Structure formats: structure tokens, C-alpha cells
Amino acid sequence: xxxxxxxxxxxxxxxxxxxxxxxxxxxxxxxxxxxxxxxxxxxxxxxxxxxxxxxxxxxxxxxxxxxxxxxxxxxxxxxxxxxxxxxxxxxxxxxxxxxxxxxxxxxxxxxxxxxxxxxxxxxxxxxxxxxxxxxxxxxxxxxxxxxxxxxxxxxxxxxxxxxxxxxxxxxxxxxxxxxxxxxxxxxxxxxxxxxxxxxxxxxxxxxxxxxxxxxxxxxxxxxxxxxxxxxxxxxxxxxxxxxxxxxxxxxxxxxxxxxxxxxxxxxxxxxxxxxxxxxxxxxxxxxxxxxxxxxxxxxxxxxxxxxxxxxxxxxxxxxx
Numbered sequence: 001x002x003x004x005x006x007x008x009x010x011x012x013x014x015x016x017x018x019x020x021x022x023x024x025x026x027x028x029x030x031x032x033x034x035x036x037x038x039x040x041x042x043x044x045x046x047x048x049x050x051x052x053x054x055x056x057x058x059x060x061x062x063x064x065x066x067x068x069x070x071x072x073x074x075x076x077x078x079x080x081x082x083x084x085x086x087x088x089x090x091x092x093x094x095x096x097x098x099x100x101x102x103x104x105x106x107x108x109x110x111x112x113x114x115x116x117x118x119x120x121x122x123x124x125x126x127x128x129x130x131x132x133x134x135x136x137x138x139x140x141x142x143x144x145x146x147x148x149x150x151x152x153x154x155x156x157x158x159x160x161x162x163x164x165x166x167x168x169x170x171x172x173x174x175x176x177x178x179x180x181x182x183x184x185x186x187x188x189x190x191x192x193x194x195x196x197x198x199x200x201x202x203x204x205x206x207x208x209x210x211x212x213x214x215x216x217x218x219x220x221x222x223x224x225x226x227x228x229x230x231x232x233x234x235x236x237x238x239x240x241x242x243x244x245x246x247x248x249x250x251x252x253x254x255x256x257x258x259x260x261x262x263x264x265x266x267x268x269x270x271x272x273x274x275x276x277x278x279x280x281x282x283x284x285x286x287x288x289x290x291x292x293x294x295x296x297x298x299x300x301x302x303x304x305x306x307x308x309x310x311x312x313x314x315x316x317x318x319x320x
Contacts, residue, residue, distance in 0.1 A: 041141045042134065044174060045155055045166035053078040054085070054122035058095065061087055061121045062238045071231050072152045075125050076162050083154055083162045085125035089230040090209060095124050096237055096246075097202055097255050099209035113251050131156045134163045138174075139318050141166055146313040151214075151305070168305035169289070175308045176280035180315055184279050185272035187311050188293045188301035194219045195228070195259060202255035205233055215290055217302065218259055224292055224299050226263035236262050269294045272301065276311055279303060 051074045052061055065073050065087075075085040095101040095116075101124050109116040131154040132141045145153050145168070155164040193213065195204055197220035207213060208230050215229045236242050242254045270279050270291040279291060283305070293301040313319035 041132065041136045041138050041155060041166055042164055044138060044170050045164035046170070047164045049074060049162055049165050051076040051081065051162060052121060054120060054125070056121045057118050058121050058124060059117040062092055062234065065089065066235055066238050074154055074162050074165065075121060081161045083129060083131060083156055083160050085122070085127045086129050086154070087121055087125045089234045091124055091126065092234045093205045093230045094209045097205055097251065099206065113246055129154060133158070139316055142171065142309070142313055142316065143318040146309060146319055168309050171312050172280050172283055172305050172308045175312055176277055176284055178277060178315070180276050180311070182276040182311060183272065184270055184274045184276060184293055184303050187276065187307040188272065188303040189307065190301045192217060192299060192302050196220070197225060197260035198258050200256050201233060201259055201262070204228060204259045214304065217292060217299065218263060220260065224267065225260065226267060227290060227292065228259050228262055229289065232262045267292065270303065271295065276308070280308055
């Protein structure tokens, strides 16, 4: 749940250029716009947006996403900043071995992963992008994200130039500021799909991509030990020894590692009786996208950013 508060200009990120113009809204213009439009979506969206041109290599996009901790990266024309597409960490995991996009590696590049990761990001980005105009209200953006089940919504001007992005994380921030008389139990998902700690990264990747899961709680000997996300898998594959193996073509060894090897942080949990506002505070403070819900020593559910967005949509009367 981090906001990027950097001005990028023509700075280079780990050798990958961030295109100029990706952040062309200065603070004076932003302040005046909020003053003119009370409740405008730009009052909660992040207006400092890092983008990448479609000619960026896939590994270049991965490095940008890892560097900033992004789960999603808008792809925009370098000259006009017009939004062209989107790539998410799930798309990257799909490409590296989780699903349909991996066919690009096998068919077009004959299994040569080094050649494949140096292909342009346009080959795997999603071009059917759901966006909202920069004149949209908070409720309009909330309704779009709720109804279309998207985790990030680009905000564009009348020429489709990206001006901001609002995410589920931003709406969790809104929930923490409200005195909602709701509890975690009312919005958590009680039926949680889990994965054994011994499951391979490859099988986990396929579950995330093919089943549409954003995260998987990991169980070892009947005990919850951690939560694995597509971001965790992407970071693992793009760093250190794993990346060295990938570029030398030994991706199979990387994908056969158990998912328990990816668990790096302590579990942050909550109770079903916790107020929604307090749970939102905990997620923001600990920088996590979900909370396992524990009762009597057992996991009885999980609450995620998506659940907070739903709660807010119902609270503001935009959920149908």
C-alpha cells in the first residue's frame, strides 16, 4: 500500500529508463484541481504515475515493478503519454510459467527464456484497459472498480493521456478514516483455498493464474505459515540466484522450488470481531494486502483489499 511520491523525469531505474512525461502534473495544478472539485477522484488517486513505453523489454518492466513495489504498471506512449495497456504481476507470472502467456516462450522463442524476457512488453500486456476520466467522482471510480472487479483504475484525460491511478489500496485508506459500524466477520471470505508448503512454485503459479487467485495462504503440518502472492513469485524470479538460473535457461529448477522458500515476512492476522476500520489501519501500517482471520487458533477466513472496496461501495451506496 505504498504511494510513489517521487518525480521521475528522465531518471533511470536499475538501467531501465523511465520515460519523460510519465509524471507531468505539478503539485500546484493538483492542489488547484482539488480545490475546484470537491470530492474529485484526484483527491485520493496517486497523480505521480510511473509508466513504461510499449518498447520496454519484459525484464525491464519487471525491474521497474520490483524497484517501486508495483503490482501493476501502465504502458503508455512515450511521446504523448496516451494509455495503451497495462501489465500486472499476474501477467508476469503467467508469462514465466503460469499460463497462456508462457506459450510465447515455448512457441515463438522455442523455450529460450533469455530471448523471451528481452521481448517487448507489448507482447504480454493487456490492451483492454478499463479506465475513468479525470472528471470522475470518487463514487464513479469506486463503482467501476467494484462492478468490473479491477484492482487498479487508470485516470485519463479527454485524449486518453494517463493522469493518475487509483487502486484498492487507496480505498483501504479511505475506510480507515471512516467510523463504520462493521466488523471483519461481515466482509471476510470464509471459504479459503490454501496451498501446502511443499507445493512447487510452478504449480502455485498455475493456480494463481488459472483460478484467478490473488494470494494463497500456505499451510505446513496443519498450521498457517504465510501467504504467497503473484508479487512474491515475480520478485523471486527477477532477483538473485533465481534470475541467474532463468537467464542461463535453467528455469525448470527455479519453478520446482517449494513455495515455502518464498515466505519472507511474519504473518499479520486479525480477529473476526475486529472493526473494519481497525483492520484497515492494520493493513496500511503493516503494508499488507490481506489479513488471515483467526479464531480459536484456526483460520476462519481472510479479508483482502477487495473486501474493503466492497464494504466502501455498500457504505456509499454505489454497490448494485
